[in-house]
Amino acid sequence: MEAHHQTLRSANALRVFEVAARSANFTLAAAELHVTPVAVSRMVSRLEDTLGIRLFTRSRLGVQLTEEGAVLHSAVSAGFAQMETALREIIRRRADRSTVTLSLSSGFISHWLMPRYARFQEAAPHINLRFEVISGVLRGDVDDVDLGLRLHDPARKWQSWAFFPEVVLPVCSPDYLHRMGAIDEPAGVRQHTLIHLTTTTMRWEEYGSRAGIDCRRPGHALGFSDSALVLQAALLGQGIALGWVSAVSGALREGLLVPAASSRPIRTGMEYRLVARPGSLREEVRRVLDWLVSEMQEDIATITRQYPVFLDI
Incomplete structure (x- = not known):
């Protein structure tokens, strides 16, 4: 048994054997290994x-x-192939330290982060971003990314940083609001198209119950499984969407979307936080984290000035 352990620890002997077996010729193996055929034959014989x-x-x-x-x-x-794969991944990671991988919702990426990406490049010109995209509710592990945006879960052993409370309000384009009016006007929901996200933490029925608006019988309905498409439909004036302020603050700030109700937004009691697996953060990750938090804080200050309904958030 001890002899076997010693053999298995001899990577050189196994490497010579692998090349010889693949070549089916000791002379060809010797050429690949830059040794003599006699040396290959002796190593195989010893093994x-x-x-x-x-x-x-x-x-x-x-x-x-x-x-x-x-x-x-x-x-x-198989063993050498796995080792080669692992070594390539280690080398890639070391060479790719300037890339920060983020796990975010498609709506947040499309309608919050991408419109200000040029500002990010000015703030951190040497950092590249890579995205793992979530189309619905922000759940799941962050083991394979540098930072994720998630609903706060005290049971998770993550590092986390406050980002924004979960605040929901109906939003639409300024043109749609001008044509159709607010959702809480006397004409009611039946004149409106409600845009639905199929997998979500709050549906229209729950929003209506909490806001005192009967949302059960809209004039029309659109449904999407992707949050980016929900917001895109609202931006195009196709109806009213429930907007999570953490994703729509940029569009509200720029006036591309406006509140579609005069009532205050619904604060659910949950909170979105930026999270990371335990351990120290690379400097590049820390810079991205600080930039995201700073941008969101600036959004909050701006939309609070623009829209009095946000004063209580």
């Missing part, structure tokens, strides 16, 4: 002696794997 089995049959025509040799070659080839 065979240690294991007490023949790995090759030898003849004037060359060498051929035995049944035991084929079994070992399959395992050794």
